[in-house]
Every structure is written in C-alpha cells, then in structure tokens.
Amino acid sequence: MSLFTRLRRDYPILLLAIPGMLILFAFHYFPLWGNVIAFQDYQPYLGVGKSLWSGVENFKTIVDGDPEFLNAVKNTLILTAIQTVIVFPAPIVVALVLHSLLSNRIRQFVQTVIYLPHFMSWVIVVAVFQQMLGGTGMINNWLRSHGYDPINIIGNAEAFRALLTSQVMWKDTGWATILFLAVLSQIDRSLYEASAVDGATRWRQTWHITLPGLKPIIILLLILKLGDSLTVGFEQIILQQQAVGTDVSEVLDTYVYNNGILGGDWGTSAAVGLVKSVVALVLVLGANKLAHRFGEEGVYRG
Amino acid sequence: MKRQQVLAGGMPMPGLAERIVKAIFLTLICAVVVVPFIGVVSTSLASPEEVIRAGGFVLFPTHGIDLSAYKSILSGGTVTQALLVSGFITAVGTAIALVLTCMLGWALSRRGSVGNKPLLLLVLISLLFNPGLIPSYLVIQQFGLLDSLWAVILPTSVSAFNVIVVRAYFVGLPDAVLDSARIDGASEWKMFWYIGLPLSKAVVAVVGLFYGVGYWNSFFGALLYLNDSSKWPLQLVLRTYVVNGVEIGAQDLGATEALPPQTSIQMAILMISVVPILCVYPFIQRHFAKGVLTGAVKG
Numbered sequence: 001m002s003l004f005t006r007l008r009r010d011y012p013i014l015l016l017a018i019p020g021m022l023i024l025f026a027f028h029y030f031p032l033w034g035n036v037i038a039f040q041d042y043q044p045y046l047g048v049g050k051s052l053w054s055g056v057e058n059f060k061t062i063v064d065g066d067p068e069f070l071n072a073v074k075n076t077l078i079l080t081a082i083q084t085v086i087v088f089p090a091p092i093v094v095a096l097v098l099h100s101l102l103s104n105r106i107r108q109f110v111q112t113v114i115y116l117p118h119f120m121s122w123v124i125v126v127a128v129f130q131q132m133l134g135g136t137g138m139i140n141n142w143l144r145s146h147g148y149d150p151i152n153i154i155g156n157a158e159a160f161r162a163l164l165t166s167q168v169m170w171k172d173t174g175w176a177t178i179l180f181l182a183v184l185s186q187i188d189r190s191l192y193e194a195s196a197v198d199g200a201t202r203w204r205q206t207w208h209i210t211l212p213g214l215k216p217i218i219i220l221l222l223i224l225k226l227g228d229s230l231t232v233g234f235e236q237i238i239l240q241q242q243a244v245g246t247d248v249s250e251v252l253d254t255y256v257y258n259n260g261i262l263g264g265d266w267g268t269s270a271a272v273g274l275v276k277s278v279v280a281l282v283l284v285l286g287a288n289k290l291a292h293r294f295g296e297e298g299v300y301r302g
Numbered sequence: 303m304k305r306q307q308v309l310a311g312g313m314p315m316p317g318l319a320e321r322i323v324k325a326i327f328l329t330l331i332c333a334v335v336v337v338p339f340i341g342v343v344s345t346s347l348a349s350p351e352e353v354i355r356a357g358g359f360v361l362f363p364t365h366g367i368d369l370s371a372y373k374s375i376l377s378g379g380t381v382t383q384a385l386l387v388s389g390f391i392t393a394v395g396t397a398i399a400l401v402l403t404c405m406l407g408w409a410l411s412r413r414g415s416v417g418n419k420p421l422l423l424l425v426l427i428s429l430l431f432n433p434g435l436i437p438s439y440l441v442i443q444q445f446g447l448l449d450s451l452w453a454v455i456l457p458t459s460v461s462a463f464n465v466i467v468v469r470a471y472f473v474g475l476p477d478a479v480l481d482s483a484r485i486d487g488a489s490e491w492k493m494f495w496y497i498g499l500p501l502s503k504a505v506v507a508v509v510g511l512f513y514g515v516g517y518w519n520s521f522f523g524a525l526l527y528l529n530d531s532s533k534w535p536l537q538l539v540l541r542t543y544v545v546n547g548v549e550i551g552a553q554d555l556g557a558t559e560a561l562p563p564q565t566s567i568q569m570a571i572l573m574i575s576v577v578p579i580l581c582v583y584p585f586i587q588r589h590f591a592k593g594v595l596t597g598a599v600k601g
Contacts, residue, residue, distance in 0.1 A: 003416070006415075006416045007416055009415075009416075010412075010415040010416040010417075012489060012490035012491060013409045013412050013415045013416075013418075013490055014409065014415075014416065014417060016405040016406070016408055016409040016490065016491070016494065017405070017406050017409035017410065017417075017421055019401075019402050019405060019406075020402040020403065020405055020406030020409075020460045020465065021406065021421065021424070023402060023456060023457075023459055023460040024424070024425065024428055024460050024462070026441070026445075026456075027433070027438070027441065027456065027457040028428045028433055028462075029424075029428070029433075030441060031433035031434065031437035031438050031440070031441045032433060032437065033437070034433075034434075034436060034437025034438070034439075034440040034441060035434065035437055037436070037440070048440065094331065097324050097327060097328065098328075100313070100316065100324070101324070102309070102316070106328075110328050110331075110332060112587055113332045113335050113336060114331060114332065114335055115587065116335060116583060117335055119515050119519075119579050119583060119586070120519070120576065120579065121518075121519030121520075121521055121537055121575070122521065123519075123521050123537045123540045123541050123544075123545060123575075124519075124540070124572065124575060124576060126545050127540060127544040127545050127568075127572050128338045128339075128342065128572070129338075130544075130545065131338070131341065131342060131345075131359060131568075131569070131572075132338050132341070136359065136565075137359060138338075138341050138359045138361065141356065141359055170334065170335070173331075174331075174335070189311060189312050190312070191312070192311060192312025192313050193308070193312035194312075195312075196308045196312055196313065196314055197308075200314075201314065202313055202314055202316060202320070205312075205313055205314075231432075234522070235521055235522050238522070238525075239541060239545055240545075242546065253435065256434075256435050256436060257435060260435070260436050261435070261436070261439060261526065266436060269435075269436055270434075270436045270437070273434040273435055273436055273437075274434065276434075277431060277432060277434055280431075280432075281430065281431055284430065
C-alpha cells in the first residue's frame with residue numbers, strides 16, 4: 001500500500017492522536033528550545049530573540065565552583081544518599097511483613113491505611129508535620145504537660161535532614177510497597193513448598209527465595225533512582241526553606257528556582273538546569289547498560 | 303528432625319514471637335499514619351475554649367463539636383475563593399486530561415496504522431527527561447499564559463505514563479469485537495466512543511481519579527505561574543496561612559463575627575483540602591486490589 005492510501009485509511013486515528021501529541025510537544029518537547037538561554041546573557045525585557053549571546057560564560061559558575069552552587073550539589077548528594085540507604089529499603093521490609101501475613105483482611109486493611117498519605121499534597125504533609133512536631137504541636141504539648149522539655153524540630157537547621165527524611169517516609173513508604181507486593185505475589189509457590197520439605201525455616205526461605213525473587217525489581221528501581229539522584233524533594237524543600245535557611249536546605253532544583261525565577265539570574269540558572277538534566281540522562285542510560293552487563297533486565301532492552 | 307506444620311503457601315507456620323513482633327510493627331505504622339489526621343479533624347471541630355486550653359492542639363474533643371471554624375472560612379473570603387479555583391482547576395483539568403489521554407491512548411493502540419511506532423516512541427522518550435524549570439517557565443510566558451489558570455491545567459493534561467496505561471488496556475481488548483464493528487461500518491470515532499471507552503471503564507476511572515487528585519494537589523505550577531493571589535488555588539492558601547503561619551484576619555475571610563482561634567481555622571483549611579481526597583480514595587483504592595495499574599504497566 002502506498003503512503004497515500006494508508007493515510008486515507010488511517011487519518012481518523014491520527015486525528016485522535018493530534019490533540020494529545022500537541023500538548024506533549026508544547027509542554028515537553030518545545031521547552032527544550034528554552035535551554036538556549038543557558039548560552040545567553042538573558043534579559044526578560046529583551047526576550048530570547050534579542051538577548052546577547054555569551055558563549056559558555058554562564059557555565060563558569062559550575063566550572064569555577066561557585067560556593068552557593070557547590071553547597072547545593074553537596075546538599076543534593078547528601079539527601080540522595082540518605083534516601084537511598086534509609087528510605088529505599090523501608091518499603092521492602094513493610095512489603096515482606098505484609099506478604100507473610102496469613103489474614104488477607106488484615107493485609108488489605110493495612111494497605112488501605114498506608115497508601116493514603118501518598119495522595120496528600122506536599123503542602124498538606126508539611127502542614128501535618130508542623131502540627132505534630134512544631135513548637136505548639138501535639139507532641140510538644142504532651143511533653144510540656146508532663147513536665148519534659150519540648151523538642152525543637154521544625155525550623156531547626158540541624159534536624160532538617162531528619163525531618164525531610166521522615167516526611168518522605170511517611171508519605172511514600174506505604175505506596176512504594178505496592179510494586180514489591182505485586183512481585184512477591186508472583187514468586188513460584190513450589191519453591192517454598194520444596195524448601196519446606198527440606199526443612200527450611202521461614203527466615204531461610206525469606207533469605208534464599210523471597211529476596212532473590214525481589215532482586216530484579218530492586219535493581220530496576222535503583223537504576224531509576226540513580227537517574228533521579230540530582231532531583232530531591234523540590235516542593236517539599238521550597239515549602240520549608242524559609243524557616244531553616246539555605247545552608248542546609250538548598251538543593252540543585254531550589255538553586256535554579258531561587259537564582260533564576262526569583263533572583264533574575266536566568267542564564268546561570270538555565271545552565272545549571274541544563275547540566276543537571278544531561279547528567280541525569282547519562283546516569284539513567286549508563287546505569288541501564290551496567291544492569292545489562294550484570295545480566296539483569298534493566299529498564300529497557302537495546 | 304522436628305516435623306513442621308506447612309501452610310498452603312509453602313511457608314511453615316509462623317511462631318508466636320514472630321506474630322507478636324509483626325502485630326506491633328503494623329499497628330505502629332498504621333498509628334503513625336492515622337493519628338495526625340485524627341488530631342487535625344479534632345482540632346478543627348473542637349470548641350474555641352478547648353483549643354485555647356489545650357495550647358493549640360486537641361486530640362479528642364470532649365466538649366462537643368463546634369463548626370464555627372468552618373463557617374468562618376466558608377463565608378466568602380480568601381479561602382472560599384481558593385476553594386472555587388481549586389474546584390474549577392480539578393473539574394476542567396480532569397475532563398480535558400481524560401479526553402486527551404484516552405484519545406491518544408486509543409490512537410496508539412491501533413498497531414499498524416500510519417505513524418503508530420514513531421508516535422509511541424515520542425511518548426515513551428518523553429518519560430526519560432524533564433524539560434526543566436526555566437525552559438518551562440519561558441514557554442508558559444511565551445504562550446501568554448502567566449497568571450492564567452490554563453498554565454496550571456494544560457502542561458499536566460497529558461501524562462505519558464497514563465497514556466501508556468490506557469493504551470495497554472485498549473490493546474488488550476478482544477480483536478473480534480472491533481472487527482465486527484468495523485464490518486458493520488462503524489467509524490474510528492464510533493469504535494472509540496461506543497466500544498473502546500465503555501469496555502475500559504475501570505482503567506478510565508482510575509486514570510481520571512489520578513488526574514483529579516493531581517490537579518487538586520497542584521501546588522508548584524500555581525506558585526510558579528500565578529502571581530495574582532485572587533487566582534490562587536487552595537494549596538497556595540494552605541501554604542500561606544498554615545505552613546508559613548500568616549495570621550488570618552476577619553477581612554481575609556469576609557467574616558463579620560469574632561474569629562475562632564487561629565489553630566482551629568488552620569485545621570479547618572487543612573481539612574477542606576484533605577476531605578475531597580478522602581472521598582475519592584475508596585474508589586481509587588478498590589482498583590488497586592484488581593491490579594488495574596500494575597497489570598497494565600507490564601503489558
């Protein structure tokens with residue numbers, strides 16, 4: 001069939017695709033063009049067309065290691081490390097416990113409860129945490145009324161990382177179990193039966209059957225996490241930055257927002273954003289290659 | 303060797319110690335999720351005297367229920383306005399997003415049609431990168447959408463992930479049904495509207511609820527693109543008055559009587575942003591059990 005006859009046959013299908021594709025182009029592909037201002041001395045009143053080109057001037061911040069920028073990199077990497085070591089394994093533990101329950105009803109009840117915080121916005125989560133842990137919050141009121149000293153968590157720079165971590169865990173640990181549970185339910189039962197005949201305890205079954213069964217999904221999620229490693233809790237941090245100052249709270253995304261959109265240093269911020277996106281893409285593709293090297297599926301084949 | 307009792311799943315019976323530890327563990331994590339919500343509900347409903355006596359936060363109101371906090375925020379001021387804006391964004395946004403996503407998902411499910419593979423690839427590739435904050439801002443500015451609610455609605459109206467989920471479901475529909483419709487002379491649009499959609503109610507419902515929750519919760523788009531505070535959705539008002547603790551005056555709320563304590567008002571604002579989600583949550587939750595989402599992603 002010639003292209004023309006196929007077009008005549010399929011044009012209604014293409015018509016259905018057009019509106020959605022237009023949105024995708026307008027707000028996902030078309031903005032890529034905006035990255036050119038990373039190479040400009042961009043002035044909003046001149047626009048992209050009339051602003052002067054400045055070559056790689058804007059990237060000097062990155063290459064020369066501007067202290068504010070380095071601080072943002074440091075905080076980003078620290079938070080990513082914390083989230084990989086503490087936040088990532090938590091849902092695996094919860095999923096293992098849920099999977100081992102005998103009662104379906106209890107399991108479903110717990111799932112219903114712990115998925116819920118995922119659907120709350122960051123504003124709500126931060127507000128709830130403030131009401132719990134703040135100076136006049138529930139916990140401090142209790143401490144005071146029982147004669148103890150109140151604890152200072154909200155607005156305390158030293159406790160900020162712990163606060164961020166506990167918020168992330170509160171919001172998403174439950175939701176993250178959903179994938180692990182789906183994988184756990186597909187592990188071959190006969191493996192458990194055979195090992196039980198051989199006298200394996202529950203603990204050994206978990207170690208030798210369940211965990212190896214989870215290995216592919218864990219590797220896949222770690223790859224995705226690596227691609228996201230320069231992106232940590234943007235909304236969450238923006239909401240709480242005022243109270244603790246930028247020393248501990250500035251990450252790459254907030255740096256771009258604060259310096260570019262609020263501070264007016266568009267060129268440098270765009271340069272930082274561009275480098276960040278490119279590094280993230282390279283990390284995902286690289287990690288995927290690495291996974292293939294180890295004989296794992298990875299995110300895609302190819 | 304001691305014979306052990308083996309359960310249907312192939313695992314030996316758990317010991318008493320294991321059961322106790324698990325029970326405590328699960329009770330704890332459920333409590334950590336539920337208790338804060340109870341505190342918020344209670345404080346928003348407690349009487350002013352009780353809130354003041356408790357120093358701001360009440361876990362169990364013992365002196366009856368007092369709706370004055372809700373009355374004052376719903377009497378026509380900033381919060382009422384924000385509630386209407388959020389309602390508009392959520393209703394219009396979800397409708398547009400559902401129509402676009404289902405149409406695109408349907409088109410991509412028709413394998414072998416012209417341009418099917420390149421289009422699918424474009425959708426998939428968009429999952430791999432993010433356009434970035436500043437470029438997105440420039441585009442919204444260029445389209446003249448700054449300070450317009452469309453800046454909050456349009457950019458998130460086609461989620462590549464949801465398109466893939468919907469497409470996977472359409473691909474799984476039996477060919478025979480579509481073929482017979484085509485023999486009877488049904489147009490593409492009719493097949494989509496009268497066969498595809500009705501057969502995929504479950505997945506359409508879940509995707510719609512996800513869009514709805516996303517729009518209701520949308521915060522950063524509004525912060526970035528809306529400078530005019532009369533167009534702020536609830537999440538931004540929540541940030542101003544609850545997270546940043548800006549004092550709420552009677553003129554902000556359009557109230558004429560004396561206001562209840564700040565904490566009660568704050569908790570009432572928090573509640574009206576949480577309640578709609580609590581209302582739709584059971585519907586979303588029901589579909590998890592059926593594995594609609596995880597099943598579709600694999601295909």
